[in-house]
Structure formats: C-alpha cells, structure tokens
Amino acid sequence: MVLKLYFIDPSCDEAVAGSFESYIHEARYLAKRAAERLQNPKDTDFARVFNVIFKTPKTDTAKYLGGPSLWQHMREFSEDWEPKTVYEQTLFVLIDFATSWTRTNDREAAHVRIYADHGARWEINAADSTDGYDPVNHLILTGDFDNLIQGQAFTCWMKPKDDTLMSNENSERTTIDLCSSILDGLIDQEASAPMSLQDFTAGRNQQWVAKQGGKINIGDLGEHLLTRIIFHEFMHCAEYGLDDAPADADSERLTSGWAYCMSLKKKTASASAESMAYLALWAGMAEGGYTMDRRWDAVPGSNGLPDVGDFSDDELNEDEREKAAEDRKKRENNHKWAEDHPHNGCVRGEMTFYEGLTQ
Numbered sequence: 001m002v003l004k005l006y007f008i009d010p011s012c013d014e015a016v017a018g019s020f021e022s023y024i025h026e027a028r029y030l031a032k033r034a035a036e037r038l039q040n041p042k043d044t045d046f047a048r049v050f051n052v053i054f055k056t057p058k059t060d061t062a063k064y065l066g067g068p069s070l071w072q073h074m075r076e077f078s079e080d081w082e083p084k085t086v087y088e089q090t091l092f093v094l095i096d097f098a099t100s101w102t103r104t105n106d107r108e109a110a111h112v113r114i115y116a117d118h119g120a121r122w123e124i125n126a127a128d129s130t131d132g133y134d135p136v137n138h139l140i141l142t143g144d145f146d147n148l149i150q151g152q153a154f155t156c157w158m159k160p161k162d163d164t165l166m167s168n169e170n171s172e173r174t175t176i177d178l179c180s181s182i183l184d185g186l187i188d189q190e191a192s193a194p195m196s197l198q199d200f201t202a203g204r205n206q207q208w209v210a211k212q213g214g215k216i217n218i219g220d221l222g223e224h225l226l227t228r229i230i231f232h233e234f235m236h237c238a239e240y241g242l243d244d245a246p247a248d249a250d251s252e253r254l255t256s257g258w259a260y261c262m263s264l265k266k267k268t269a270s271a272s273a274e275s276m277a278y279l280a281l282w283a284g285m286a287e288g289g290y291t292m293d294r295r296w297d298a299v300p301g302s303n304g305l306p307d308v309g310d311f312s313d314d315e316l317n318e319d320e321r322e323k324a325a326e327d328r329k330k331r332e333n334n335h336k337w338a339e340d341h342p343h344n345g346c347v348r349g350e351m352t353f354y355e356g357l358t359q
C-alpha cells in the first residue's frame with residue numbers, strides 16, 4: 001500500500017508547546033476505534049451512535065450515487081465516484097484515515113501540510129481580501145480571508161493553472177491552517193477546555209468540567225478539541241473530499257459542532273466532515289466510560305419508525321423511491337428530532353456513564 005503523507009510545519013509544535021503529532025495520532029486512533037466498533041456486530045451501542053449521526057441504520061442498502069460535493073468539485077465533476085451505502089462510505093474513510101497515512105519532512109511530497117503560523121505566509125489581495133496565494137505551497141485561496149482566519153481552521157486545495165510547472169509539488173496537496181481562535185486556547189490548558197480526548201478522560205480539565213456543572217455535553221467537549229479539528233480538516237483532503245455542507249435547516253449556520261451534525265439529513269450527513277469527526281469522538285468517549293444518552297423510544301431507528309432524511313428521489317431506484325414515500329408519510333407527525341423533545345437527550349449531545357445505563 002502506498003501511504004499518504006502529512007507534513008507538520010514547525011509552527012505547530014510551537015503552538016502546542018510540545019508534540020503536535022500526538023493530536024494527529026489521537027485523531028487516527030479514534031478513526032481506528034470507530035471502524036472496529038462499527039464492524040463489531042455485537043456493538044449495538046455504537047450502531048446506535050452511527051444511526052443518530054447519519055440518520056439511517058448500518059443496514060441501509062440505498063447507495064449514495066453522487067459523492068460529496070467537494071470530492072466532485074476537486075475533480076471537476078467526475079464520473080468516477082463509486083456508489084456506496086452510507087455504511088460503506090463511512091467505513092472506507094475511517095479505515096483509510098486510520099491506516100494509510102504517515103509523517104514526512106518532505107513538504108513538497110506531502111498530501112496534507114499543516115500550519116499554525118496565524119496565516120503569516122498568505123499573500124492576500126489587499127483590495128478586497130478575497131483572493132490569496134500561498135507562495136510556499138503554491139495554492140490559491142478564494143473566499144474572504146479575514147473571515148476564514150477568524151474561524152478555528154481552514155483548508156485550501158486549489159492549484160494555479162500552471163501547476164504542471166511545479167514539478168516537485170504533490171498534485172493532490174491540501175493545506176490546513178489552524179487559526180488564532182483555536183491556537184490561543186492552547187496557552188492556558190489548565191483552566192480551559194480539553195484539547196485532546198486523552199486530557200479529558202485522564203481528568204486533566206477538572207476546572208472546565210466543574211464549570212459545566214458536572215454535566216458534559218458532547219458538543220461542548222468537542223468544540224475546542226484540537227483532535228476533532230484535525231480530524232475534520234483531514235476529511236477535506238483530496239482523497240475523501242468531505243463537505244462543509246450548509247446545514248439542511250439553516251444555511252447560515254456554522255459547519256461545525258454537534259448541533260450542526262444533528263441538523264443534517266442522511267445525504268448531507270454522509271458527506272460531512274464534521275459528522276465523521278463526531279462519530280470518531282463518540283468511539284473515543286467509551287474509553288472514558290461514556291456513551292450517548294439512550295432513551296430508546298425517542299431516538300431514530302429504535303422503535304421501528306423510519307428516520308428523517310433521505311437521498312433525493314432521483315438518486316433512488318423505483319423500489320427505494322416507493323419505500324421513501326411511505327417512510328415520509330409515517331414521519332409526518334413524528335417530532336423526535338426536535339431539540340426540545342423531552343426525551344431526546346442524544347440530539348442535545350447529552351452523555352451518560354455506561355454504569356448509569358438501565359437498558
């Protein structure tokens with residue numbers, strides 16, 4: 001197997017005052033654990049987590065035909081996407097991320113290059129700050145730089161037209177920029193939210209936990225987790241091309257966070273970088289003894305009711321289309337996905353200790 005390569009700029013180790021790579025290792029370890037748990041037929045708890053995130057059970061046989069929009073965009077709308085079920089697509093990404101990468105110091109050979117230089121290397125068009133060029137990696141940024149740099153992280157993959165001149169550069173390169181809002185949080189580890197899951201499960205963030213009133217929510221935990229951010233950004237690389245899809249309910253909403261994941265329907269969820277990152281995060285939570293709130297009768301797939309969210313009709317064959325229409329009817333009076341549903345703790349990201357489970 002040919003391994004894909006990642007390069008870590010020295011600014012990253014500086015930012016974490018230690019080994020930045022340990023966060024990548026944790027992200028890949030979570031991918032491995034998620035894949036193992038998904039493939040274990042006895043692991044009904046994790047099957048349920050999958051069901052909640054992707055709005056469909058592992059056993060769903062409908063094939064996803066189009067592929068993620070970013071994947072398609074990177075290939076100028078290719079026919080090469082091999083149709084997969086949501087389960088197959090998820091498993092492919094998790095296993096590939098867990099097993100097919102290694103570190104390199106050869107920046108030009110790297111598929112993914114990670115920076116924590118606060119955007120210093122970008123040359124931005126001063127007139128409108130919407131076009132940027134990275135003269136180190138020879139990539140073009142389109143979009144509002146001032147806005148991007150305010151977020152937690154962003155990726156760039158667009159090559160200049162004369163890219164063939166860059167003969168030493170990997171033609172499938174993506175850069176990840178970690179931004180100040182996440183880097184600043186690294187300074188005061190003691191008092192701040194956990195940056196790695198290991199920190200959290202080892203009880204190193206007691207002050208933060210106390211601030212949450214002892215009730216930990218997966219969304220609050222995931223928000224500042226560097227491991228999650230790295231996981232999410234790797235999902236945008238050329239191989240996976242997962243999306244920052246606009247939330248189905250509200251296109252203005254952020255493309256990260258547990259609430260965002262819960263707002264996605266089946267198709268957008270299966271193509272979303274953040275859904276994959278949160279699935280992996282839940283796999284890791286078990287190591288600390290936690291799982292998703294489990295009031296079975298109110299959650300998708302638990303009571304024989306079909307789930308919200310379908311592929312659109314033109315992506316289904318005739319049988320699937322008929323079933324989808326039936327399912328839609330059954331769903332009409334079902335509000336189980338509403339955030340204020342009293343028994344729907346998993347939609348609000350509530351976590352519970354395994355030992356506290358009654359069923």
Ligand SMILES: [Zn+2]
Pocket residue numbers: 232233236243244255273
């Ligand atoms: Zn993203």
